Amino acid sequence: MTAAGDFEIFLVANPGLEGPLCAEARAKGFKAKSIPGGVTVKGGWPEVWRANLEIRGASRVLARIDTFRTQHLAQLDRRARHVPWGNVLRRDVPFRVDVACKSSKIYHSGAAAQRIERAITEELGAPMSAEAEICIKARIENDVCTVAVDTSGELLHKRGHKQAVAKAPMRETMASLFLRQCGFDGIEPVVDPMCGSGTFVIEAAEIAAGLQPGRARHFAFEQLATFDAAAWERMRACAVATTPSVRFYGSDLDAGAVRMSRANAERAGVTGFTTFEERAVEDLVRPDGPPGIVIINPPYGDRIGDKGRLRALYRALGHTLLTRFSGWRVGLITNEAQLAQATGLPFSLTAAPVSHGGLWVTLFRTGPLP
Structure with a gap:
């Protein structure tokens, strides 16, 4: 994350829908770029909240909080302790870690997750739980580790109003x-x-x-240290609904x-x-x-x-x-x-x-x- 507070926000897309999602993000005023798997935008935490609230096509919104090179587990352990966890996570809120490894010297995702979990618990004091809503997602690809926090929680197609579904539903x-x-x-x-x-x-x-698609649901970012409840309520209150003409x-x-x-x-x-x-x-x-x-x-x-x-x-x-x-x-x-x-x-x-x-x-x- 930069000193100015802006960082990379990743909007996860269904494979094949990156282009339409990028078009939607741009229409919502985000400076968006399509890449395999989703769309990247730059912004701060208010942009994270707004993306979860307003963007219809994203499956998740990930806030990327650090990136570093790592080639072995001991190095990952040391480097993970320098991630500014306290700027994002709360000491009193449980977390879990999900790691994916690809084309890297570190190939055991479970062992990598254990190193990051230990770094967070020992450096910050937050409890680790397999059932936690807050999920740290780390991707190690070509010996580069990208660390992100899932700010959405439940997948974003769960708008909060569909309790009944038919066979083979469309998200x-x-x-x-x-x-x-x-x-x-x-x-x-x-x-x-x-x-x-x-x-x-x-x-x-x-x-x-x-x-707004996210008007009736809870998000994981409400449990982060960066959350401002008053600013979030003001953002939600800005939406103005109208009656369609058709x-x-x-x-x-x-x-x-x-x-x-x-x-x-x-x-x-x-x-x-x-x-x-x-x-x-x-x-x-x-x-x-x-x-x-x-x-x-x-x-x-x-x-x-x-x-x-x-x-x-x-x-x-x-x-x-x-x-x-x-x-x-x-x-x-x-x-x-x-x-x-x-x-x-x-x-x-x-x-x-x-x-x-x-x-x-x-x-x-x-x-x-x-």
Whole structure:
């Protein structure tokens, strides 16, 4: 960390979504740079708090507090004792350490974690606990150790309002970035005809209403020595929510999924401008009003259902959209190009593959449908 208080902040991204996350961070006023695994920005602790509160696409926010070369465990032990732990950690708050080693002379992550744990307990006096919310993350790569503190705690897709989830759920962080890639601007309607637990619809409604993604949850940084509760409350109070000019629509053949979506939308505070209905894809109707975006995360071949039945489902989806949704744009997420092609939709834009639930999925996009 520099004398001025600025340091490197790392926003963790799902592999394949670094670019959209960088675009979001820049749109929020951060000077951001995309690198493999995420996005780096410079700032102080208020920027850390704001990133956790406002950025929708990051999985975690890490504050990098030191970097040094180390080639053996004794050297790591000595150097770890010079990290300014007392500037960040509290003596009365438990911590844990997570170490990853790559292409380095130090290759035993467990032994490296023990050295850092011992350095913190002996130099600062803070207790170590395997269950601690505060996690020190050290990465030793090419004999360089980067030490960071996870300021988020629970993964950031846990917004605090989704208690019920459907099969194979899409995380909110990913959904927000897929919406961004589809060009969603908050002033056009969104339809999800396979809404599951309502993630895409709720994310779109929150974006349109100006609701901060972290407004309803706790963060690990609230347990750090750097936390200023009064400044944090002022930051949270600055957000101004508005009522969107359009509605957001979800439907699903599963009545239980529709109930889940409605309950999640109510907890999120977006019931007033979302609609969820039990409906088959073949019965989907275009909402009144201007065209917008249809975004779908249908079943995948390697996850739910057999290929033949899935192709029929994708064909029915494509036929419905082509015949009833002229002027609308479509975003479809799937792990197989052949399934996307089965829709017959004129996909012209293909995003980079994204890691999701052990699979690599791709967002296929159209321009306005004829």
